[in-house]
Amino acid sequence: MYRVRYRAGKIPPHGGRLVNRVVRYRERAERMIQGLPAYELKPQPDPKTGIPIRHVAHEIVSIAYGFLSPLEGFMTRNELESVLKERRLLDGWLWPMPILFDISEEDLKKLGVKEGDQILLTLRGTPFAILDVDEIFKYDPKEIATKTFGTPEAAPGIVQMPFDEKHPGWYQYATMKGTYIGGKITLVNEPVFEEPFSRLWFPPEKSREEMVKRGWRLVIAHQTRNVPHVGHEHLMKFAMLNGDIEPCDAILVNAIIGVKRLGDYVDEAILEGHEAINKAGYITPERHMVTFTLWDMKYGHPVEAVLHAIIRQNMGCTHHMFGRDHAAVGDYYYKYAAFKLWKEGIPGLGFTEPPHETDKGVLIKPVLVREALYCPKCGEIVLTEYWCNHEKLWQKFSGSMIRSLIIEGVEPPSLIMRPEVFQVVMKWWEKLGTPFVNKTYLTSRKLPPFDLKPMEYSPKK
Amino acid sequence: MYRVRYRAGKIPPHGGRLVNRVVRYRERAERMIQGLPAYELKPQPDPKTGIPIRHVAHEIVSIAYGFLSPLEGFMTRNELESVLKERRLLDGWLWPMPILFDISEEDLKKLGVKEGDQILLTLRGTPFAILDVDEIFKYDPKEIATKTFGTPEAAPGIVQMPFDEKHPGWYQYATMKGTYIGGKITLVNEPVFEEPFSRLWFPPEKSREEMVKRGWRLVIAHQTRNVPHVGHEHLMKFAMLNGDIEPCDAILVNAIIGVKRLGDYVDEAILEGHEAINKAGYITPERHMVTFTLWDMKYGHPVEAVLHAIIRQNMGCTHHMFGRDHAAVGDYYYKYAAFKLWKEGIPGLGFTEPPHETDKGVLIKPVLVREALYCPKCGEIVLTEYWCNHEKLWQKFSGSMIRSLIIEGVEPPSLIMRPEVFQVVMKWWEKLGTPFVNKTYLTSRKLPPFDLKPMEYSPKK
Numbered sequence: 070m071y072r073v074r075y076r077a078g079k080i081p082p083h084g085g086r087l088v089n090r091v092v093r094y095r096e097r098a099e100r101m102i103q104g105l106p107a108y109e110l111k112p113q114p115d116p117k118t119g120i121p122i123r124h125v126a127h128e129i130v131s132i133a134y135g136f137l138s139p140l141e142g143f144m145t146r147n148e149l150e151s152v153l154k155e156r157r158l159l160d161g162w163l164w165p166m167p168i169l170f171d172i173s174e175e176d177l178k179k180l181g182v183k184e185g186d187q188i189l190l191t192l193r194g195t196p197f198a199i200l201d202v203d204e205i206f207k208y209d210p211k212e213i214a215t216k217t218f219g220t221p222e223a224a225p226g227i228v229q230m231p232f233d234e235k236h237p238g239w240y241q242y243a244t245m246k247g248t249y250i251g252g253k254i255t256l257v258n259e260p261v262f263e264e265p266f267s268r269l270w271f272p273p274e275k276s277r278e279e280m281v282k283r284g285w286r287l288v289i290a291h292q293t294r295n296v297p298h299v300g301h302e303h304l305m306k307f308a309m310l311n312g313d314i315e316p317c318d319a320i321l322v323n324a325i326i327g328v329k330r331l332g333d334y335v336d337e338a339i340l341e342g343h344e345a346i347n348k349a350g351y352i353t354p355e356r357h358m359v360t361f362t363l364w365d366m367k368y369g370h371p372v373e374a375v376l377h378a379i380i381r382q383n384m385g386c387t388h389h390m391f392g393r394d395h396a397a398v399g400d401y402y403y404k405y406a407a408f409k410l411w412k413e414g415i416p417g418l419g420f421t422e423p424p425h426e427t428d429k430g431v432l433i434k435p436v437l438v439r440e441a442l443y444c445p446k447c448g449e450i451v452l453t454e455y456w457c458n459h460e461k462l463w464q465k466f467s468g469s470m471i472r473s474l475i476i477e478g479v480e481p482p483s484l485i486m487r488p489e490v491f492q493v494v495m496k497w498w499e500k501l502g503t504p505f506v507n508k509t510y511l512t513s514r515k516l517p518p519f520d521l522k523p524m525e526y527s528p529k530k
Numbered sequence: 531m532y533r534v535r536y537r538a539g540k541i542p543p544h545g546g547r548l549v550n551r552v553v554r555y556r557e558r559a560e561r562m563i564q565g566l567p568a569y570e571l572k573p574q575p576d577p578k579t580g581i582p583i584r585h586v587a588h589e590i591v592s593i594a595y596g597f598l599s600p601l602e603g604f605m606t607r608n609e610l611e612s613v614l615k616e617r618r619l620l621d622g623w624l625w626p627m628p629i630l631f632d633i634s635e636e637d638l639k640k641l642g643v644k645e646g647d648q649i650l651l652t653l654r655g656t657p658f659a660i661l662d663v664d665e666i667f668k669y670d671p672k673e674i675a676t677k678t679f680g681t682p683e684a685a686p687g688i689v690q691m692p693f694d695e696k697h698p699g700w701y702q703y704a705t706m707k708g709t710y711i712g713g714k715i716t717l718v719n720e721p722v723f724e725e726p727f728s729r730l731w732f733p734p735e736k737s738r739e740e741m742v743k744r745g746w747r748l749v750i751a752h753q754t755r756n757v758p759h760v761g762h763e764h765l766m767k768f769a770m771l772n773g774d775i776e777p778c779d780a781i782l783v784n785a786i787i788g789v790k791r792l793g794d795y796v797d798e799a800i801l802e803g804h805e806a807i808n809k810a811g812y813i814t815p816e817r818h819m820v821t822f823t824l825w826d827m828k829y830g831h832p833v834e835a836v837l838h839a840i841i842r843q844n845m846g847c848t849h850h851m852f853g854r855d856h857a858a859v860g861d862y863y864y865k866y867a868a869f870k871l872w873k874e875g876i877p878g879l880g881f882t883e884p885p886h887e888t889d890k891g892v893l894i895k896p897v898l899v900r901e902a903l904y905c906p907k908c909g910e911i912v913l914t915e916y917w918c919n920h921e922k923l924w925q926k927f928s929g930s931m932i933r934s935l936i937i938e939g940v941e942p943p944s945l946i947m948r949p950e951v952f953q954v955v956m957k958w959w960e961k962l963g964t965p966f967v968n969k970t971y972l973t974s975r976k977l978p979p980f981d982l983k984p985m986e987y988s989p990k991k
Contacts (some may be wrong), residue, residue, distance in 0.1 A: 071534075071886065071895045189866045306917050314872055315898045316916050351908055353919035372562040411775055423531060437776045448814055448944065449910050455777050456767050458814035483909065 073313045073434060073529035074336045077288035078280030078385040080432055082452035084139025084162045086241035087107070087273055087383065091133050091256045098257035099525050102196050105189035106180050107528055109174075110197065112328070112516050116244055120508075123241045126517040127327050127363035128168055129190065129198050131380075133256035134272035136362050138383045146206040153216040156375075156419040161429045164218050165375035166367060170200065171245040177205065188250075191375030195521040208249060214242035218369060218401070224417030227371070227406050236401055237330065238367030245270070260519035263285045265340045266326070271360040279358065285318040289388035289436060290381035292396065293324050294366065296334045296342035296494055298486045300466035301350055303441040303450040309356075311436045319356040321386050326518060327365035332472070333506040335519065336361075338497040349489040363517060370397040371410040375424050375431070382433040383451035409433040434508075442466065443484060475504050534774045534895060538749035539741030539846040541893055545600025545623045548844065550771035552594050552677055552717045559718035560986050563657050566650035567641050568989055569633075571658065573789070573977055577705055584702045587978040588788050588824035589629055589661050590651065592841075594717035595733035597823050599844045604631035607667040608713030614677040617836075617880040622890045626836035627678050627706075627828060631661060633707035634902075638666065649711075656982040662713035669710060675703035679830060679862070685878030688832065688867050698791065698860055699828030721980035726801045727787070732821040737782070738846035740819065746779040749768050750849035750897060753857065754785050755827065757795045757803035757955055759947045761927035763812055764902040764911040769851035770817075772897045780817040782847050787979060788826035793933070794967040797822075797979065800956040803951045810950040821845070822977060831858040832871040836892070843894040851897045872896040903927070904945060936965050 075081070079290065082088075092098040110129075112121030131137050131233040139162060149167050151159055151181040158164045182188055182202050190198045218239055219228045234241035262270050271279060280288055289312075291305045309317040322343045326336050334342070340359060347357040362380055367373050373396040380391050409415055414422040424430045440453040443464040447457045466485065474481045480491050536542070543549075553559040571590075573582030592598050600623060605613065610628050612620055617624045630661040633938050643649055643663050651659045678701055680689045693700040723731055732740060741749055750773075752766050770778040783804045787797050795803070801820060808818040821843055828834050834857040856868040870876055873885040885891045904925040908918045927946060933941045941952050959965040 073532075104799070181631075306913075307768075309767050309770055309916065310899075310913070311773070311775075311777070314772075314773070314896050315869075350919040352917060355919070356916060408776075435775050438771075452767075452777075455770065455817060456813060458811040458816070 071314050073387055075387050075432060077285045077318070077387050078277040080382060080385060080387055081248050082135065082273065082383045083379045083431060084158075084160075086139060088132065088135040088141055089137040089274065090141060090254055090416070091259060093259070095524070100506065101255070102189045102257055102524070102526055106178055106182060107189045107191050107526070108176065109191050109194065113241065113244070115240075120511050121328050121516055122237060122244070122245040123365040124516050126192055126197065127365055129254050129256065130260055130363045130517070131203065132254050133198065134170070134274075136272070136273060136383055137168065138344040140168055141254035142201065142203075143249070144168055146208065147202040148254055149208060149213070150251075153213065154297040154419070157429070162406055163375065163424055163430045164247050165372045166369060167213055167242070167245060168236040168289070169213070169245060170250045171210075172248055172250055173246045174248055177248060185488065187249075189526070192517070192521055195258065196524045196526045197256070197258050197521060199255040199257060200250060202250055203252035205248065205250055206384055207247055209419060210247055211243045213245070214239045217242055217367075218372060219418045220246065224415060227403050227409060227415055227417060229400055229403055229496045232401055235399065236368060237398060238369050238373075241365065241367060258521045258524050260517070261518045261522060264335055265344070266518060269340055269361055271358075271384070273383045273385065274463070276360060280385045283355075287312040287315075287317040287388060288319045288321050288386045289317040290377070290384070290433075291320055291322045291390055292377050293322055293343065293399060294333070294339065295468070296338050297485060297490060298345055298466050298468070298471055298481075299450060300441040302346055302487070304392060304438050305389065306352065306511070307441065307452055308388075308436045308438045312388070317388055320352065321384065321467050322357070322359045323381060323384065323410065324359070324361040325364050325366055326361045327363060328516070329506040329511060329514070331506055331508070334494070335497050335501055335503070335506060335510065337501070338494050341493045341497070345489040345493050346487065349487060351487060365394065368396055368398040370395055371406040371415055371418060371420070374410060375420070376427065378424060378431045378433050378435065382431055386433060388434045388436050390438055392438050393440055408437050411437060421430060472505065532775050534622070534748060534848055536848050536893060538746045538779070538848050539738040541846060541848055543596065543599040543734065543844045544840045544892060545619075545621075547600060549593065549596040549599040549602055550735065551602060552720060553851045554720070555871055556985070562660060562716070562813075563650045563718055563985070563987055565988065566648050566660065567643060568650045568652050568987070569637065569641055570652050570655065574702065574705070576701075579595050581972050582789050582977055583698060583705070584789055584826040585977050586631060588826055589656065590715050590717065591824045591978070594659065595631070595735075597734060597841050597844055598629065599734070601625075601629055603662065603664075603714035604710070604712055605629055606665040607669065608668060609712065610674070610710075614674065615880065618890070624836065624885055624888060624891045626828060626833045626840075630673055630674070630706060631711045633709055633711055634707045635709055638709060648943055649805045653978070653982055656719065657987045658717070658719050658982060659714040660718060661711060663711055664713035666709065666711055666715050668708055671706040671708055672704045674706070675700045678703055678828075679833060680879045685876060688864050688870060688876050688878060690861055690864055693862055696860065697829060697860060699830050699834075702826065702828060719950070719982045719985055721978070722983060723980045726798055726805070727822065727979060730801055730820050730822055732819075732845070734844045734846065737821060741846045743917040744780070744816075748773040748778040748849060749780045749782050749847045749896075750778040750851055751838070751845070751847040752783045752851055753782055753838050754783055754800065754804065755794070756929070757799050758807055758951060759927050759929070759932055759942075760911060760945060761902040763807055763948070765851065765853060765899050767813065768902065768913055769849075769897045769899045773801055773849070779848055779953045780819065781813065782842065782845065783818070783820045784842060784845065785820070785822040786827055788824060788974060789977070790967045790975070792967055792969070792972070795955070796958055796962055796964070796967060796971065798962070799955050799965070802958070806950040807948065811950060812948060816894060827857065829857055829859040831856055831863040831878060832867040832876055832881070835868040835871060836881070837886065839894050839896065843892055845892060849897050850894045851899055853899050854901055869898050872898060875978050901926070933966065
């Protein structure tokens with residue numbers, strides 16, 4: 070009764086079926102797109118600065134490859150309202166947040182489509198995906214944003230202050246164009262990644278195959294958008310010990326790759342930094358695998374935790390670790406809101422029960438781990454609250470301290486960052502001219518971070 | 531579905547009922563014993579050396595206080611045969627090994643008892659317990675011994691060589707007197723311990739109360755008969771991380787106190803050594819509790835693992851950690867036999883299913899942890915196989931190396947043994963004249979390690 074009944078790579082996907090809406094036969098894809106009206110996808114800009122804050126192409130790829138199963142496309146009004154009200158899809162499966170295709174009235178008029186039509190979505194002029202126009206509807210973006218993240222009134226103690234423009238997730242939703250197209254997505258042109266993305270591209274089907282091939286029974290997912298310091302490494306190592314009667318067989322590091330914010334580590338350093346952990350053997354490569362998902366972080370902490378659980382379950386993981394301030398920014402949420410979610414549910418956010426204990430909920434096992442710190446008296450990394458009580462001596466891992474060391478060109482002590490990880494940061498600093506995302510990087514970066522092969526296409530006559 | 535449904539201190543005892551056969555009212559106890567034939571309990575000696583290899587008083591205390599629930603006394607022939615054949619009591623509850631009261635034909639004749647009578651058991655002449663003579667029977671001790679521990683033929687790969695006189699558990703059973711009394715035990719005179727035993731005496735009822743009082747939901751048991759080195763400490767810390775969706779709230783260290791072997795640490799150092807871990811805060815005292823059980827180790831590895839699980843479930847624990855060579859001596863068993871037991875069962879030893887997955891089995895959750903080692907490249911204690919792959923650099927914790935350092939009076943490096951623990955060893959060296967059990971200690975030691983208050987008693991007229 071204590072053994073996890075699912076096996077890594079074999080755990081049912083969320084909603085019961087792994088979505089695959091990728092047309093792999095090129096000729097067929099080319100036939101499908103002929104004559105469709107074309108719409109060029111562009112990043113959603115910050116209305117004030119013009120800097121990209123979202124690119125719908127990330128969501129399209131994640132839907133088509135099944136990361137977001139059972140979603141097959143963008144939400145219709147009924148789906149949106151069901152998610153905002155009950156955090157459920159229309160067929161009852163738990164779903165945490167709106168997935169929307171927004172479009173301006175002007176562009177819609179130019180396209181001249183009506184419900185029942187299809188649109189060819191292009192990227193840099195190249196055919197990319199087909200969007201079925203099942204429904205065109207309007208909805209107040211700010212209302213969507215606020216209902217998605219919650220309010221201090223509805224969820225006291227969990228939402229600590231009202232969401233506003235400074236919250237990047239709220240801002241993404243709130244600055245949408247107010248008109249939406251609901252309908253299925255069909256990817257007709259597969260993304261072509263450069264290294265290091267290319268070797269780490271494990272969409273759900275492939276990631277599941279890989280887990281089965283490696284003989285892993287239990288795999289725990291680690292969410293990241295950081296170059297790993299020693300504290301991150303230990304949280305992974307500690308969390309993997311919670312399998313069932315034995316530890317998890319392996320850790321799946323899954324980096325969220327999408328829009329960036331000033332001061333973030335560059336994606337390449339994040340991915341190769343995690344690889345460095347296993348290459349240098351701090352976690353043996355036989356039990357560690359680095360992958361990524363295209364997604365523009367919504368920083369929705371407990372709300373986003375459910376999305377992460379779904380994504381990693383779809384990738385085949387049996388366990389998912391959640392820590393303090395999971396996918397959080399600022400002080401909008403209580404720092405252990407995700408713990409509350411998995412332990413009791415958060416009715417004030419529409420999660421009436423823990424997401425893994427509700428009907429049509431997630432199947433992945435949440436693993437809650439607190440902070441890892443260095444204790445000089447113990448002479449090691451300790452887990453707050455559970456292990457030693459030398460609070461007065463504890464040294465926290467400070468991301469900003471590590472950043473300031475790096476900017477000065479100082480190698481952080483190996484107790485804080487493994488030298489092999491630091492070397493990766495240095496390598497990408499040299500290649501990209503900066504260790505951290507700056508304005509130049511933000512404006513010059515390839516977004517989405519992949520190319521498409523040319524594809525024959527004749528527009529609507 | 532991932533939460534452990536039992537709560538520490540509230541988990542049902544093995545067999546469903548916590549046995550309590552201790553008469554707490556002195557007057558009543560005195561009335562009960564009058565006129566009974568008296569039998570003085572003595573240690574079971576090694577026939578060759580005379581050194582004690584078992585004292586039945588340890589089992590009497592453990593039965594009476596419910597450590598061995600649902601046992602209420604010593605086994606009858608049918609019970610013994612059921613345990614040897616199926617590892618089950620007559621009512622179907624899983625039970626790993628015989629619990630026997632053996633007596634010589636000569637003593638039996640002197641006592642002049644028959645089935646249906648009662649015997650007053652005395653210790654150093656003082657009334658101690660009443661034994662109901664439900665059945666008097668004979669059974670070949672060597673057959674009991676061999677059936678208890680198994681054979682390479684029946685359990686290939688698990689039993690690696692035939693058991694013999696060098697195995698202390700086999701030897702305990704094999705040198706019993708061949709005649710046994712089956713029947714219930716009633717303790718009429720409670721043991722009086724000296725410090726440090728006294729403050730650490732938490733029989734099941736008290737230990738359960740303590741867990742509830744401390745508000746612990748999940749508690750993991752750590753079996754010990756050693757002064758803890760840093761490796762032991764880490765195994766505990768690692769194992770506690772396997773709770774359900776959160777780590778266990780606390781660790782219950784439960785030392786097995788009974789007969790000793792040459793070279794063992796002295797009991798006082800074992801107990802205070804574990805206390806030193808929490809006193810110095812390496813594991814906060816809020817999550818750590820040191821206790822003991824009176825029991826003469828049978829070194830039955832997988833067989834004994836089941837007994838340990840039962841004892842700690844009876845004490846209120848929800849989890850029990852098992853490591854390499856759990857309760858093992860020599861190479862009789864495969865070093866990960868207990869892992870096999872909990873993962874698949876060992877049909878060749880009569881455990882057709884894992885003990886926690888069988889009907890009328892144990893409810894405690896097994897947690898399997900491998901070895902903790904020091905890795906100089908990682909700069910920390912690592913868990914073999916799961917974490918780093920710097921095998922060539924690994925430094926094992928060698929108990930004998932630590933012993934030889936201590937004997938030389940050299941303080942082991944703090945990476946190996948915490949200085950506060952070393953101080954405890956030194957303290958008891960000074961008090962007892964030796965840090966490790968030697969012949970003088972073995973022959974002069976108070977066994978069982980408690981006193982009894984005087985009690986009025988008139989023998990049979």
